[in-house]
Amino acid sequence: MTNEKIVYETAVTQTLNQHASVRKFMDKPVPDDMLDAILEAARRSPTSSNMQTYSIIVVRDPETRQKLAVSAGNQKHIEQCDVFVGFLADIHRLGIASQMHGQTLAKSLESTMVATVxxxxxxxxxxxxxxxxxxxxxxxxxxxNQPQAVADLLGFPPGVYMVFGMSIGWPADNAVSADLKPRLPQALVIHHERYDQTDPRPLIEEYDAQLAAYYDRQNRNQHSAAWTGPIAKRLNSPARPHLRQTLEGMGFRFD
Ligand SMILES: Cc1cc2nc3c(=O)[nH]c(=O)nc-3n(C[C@H](O)[C@H](O)[C@H](O)COP(=O)(O)O)c2cc1C
Structure with a gap:
């Protein structure tokens, strides 16, 4: 008897399995109605206690996108895409809901995390x-990088920051390769019943080599330890050390 594996697949898993970030776009508009359908579907996402502690900002204006590109460290695709969408943690609206009942919103690390998630x-x-x-x-x-500058540019009230943005457009001809960026092996990231504390280094080293080979195929110069090398280099000091102070100034709490 053969132990044939059943292939479980849906349109959703197919889309997820083909994911690759796209940073080069055609000069072709994304129809408003298509964007609307996308954002309406996204708005069905689960949300903590139905609080819907987020807002979405759609930016098409080229001048605004040029400024956003600069604040993101000159990421040109923010200008070149057809539409830029920002995903905002928004506790401002919770404050208003509380006020409507004579209450004050008790901000906390939890409300910051809920909104960010x-x-x-x-x-x-x-x-x-x-x-x-x-x-x-x-x-x-x-x-x-510069949350306050982004907030000022886009007119956010206190209690709103952009968690991340998204450049969206029709992929340029050479923008999508069938050669997808490999992920860490399943055995490293999926645990069953209890966290598996077996020494992960052999599998991490294998992945380092696999990712280096991927970058070689893309003709991109990378560290031979393609995953651990950049992590060790980048994270030997805290990333965005100003972030907590800036977000506190924008109305978020971390305690
Ligand atoms: C929260 C988040 C922020 C990201 N920020 C950037 C970014 O600022 N610029 C960029 O070029 N890619 C960014 N990326 C894309 C990642 O670099 C990319 O997802 C990762 O390298 C895996 O590659 P893939 O998505 O093509 O598989 C971000 C991804 C996530 C999840």
Whole structure:
């Protein structure tokens, strides 16, 4: 008897399995109604206690996108894509809901996390929905380089920051390769019943080599230890050390 593996597949898993970030776009508009369908689908995402602690901002204006590109460290695809969408943690609206009942919103680390997670979930759903239409997209965490500048530019009230943005458009001809960026092996990231504390280094080293080979195929010069090398280099001091102070100034709490 053969032990044939059943292939479980849906349109959704197919879309997810083909994901690759796209940073080069055609000069072709994303129809408003298509974007609307994408964002409406994304808005079905689960949200903590139905609080819907996020907002979405759609930016098409080229001048504004040029400024956003600069604040994200000159990420040109923010200008070159057809539409830029920001995913905002938004506790401002919770404050208003509280006021409507004579209450004050008690801000905390938890409300900051809830809002950040809500924004991330709706952002991920947006990317998947966009890709399901054949669009390309890339998330832009660079929006947290200068959160106050982004807030000023886009007119955020206190209690709103952009968790990440997303450049969306029709992928340029050479933008999508069938050669997808490999992920860490399943055995390292999926645990069953209890966290497996077996020494992960052999599998990490294998992945380092696999990712280096991927970058070689893309003709991109990278470290031979392609995963651990950049991590060790980048994270030997805290990333965005100003972030907590800036977000506190923007109305978020971390205690
Ligand atoms: C929250 C988040 C922020 C990201 N920020 C950026 C960014 O600022 N610029 C960029 O080019 N890619 C950004 N990316 C894309 C990642 O670099 C990319 O997803 C990762 O390298 C895996 O590659 P793939 O998506 O093509 O498989 C971001 C991804 C996530 C999830």
């Amino acid at each position: 809500d924004a991330a979930l709706v952002g991920m759903s947006t990317q998947t929905a966009a890709e399901s239409f054949g669009l390309g997209a890339v998330m832009i965490g660079g929006m947290r």
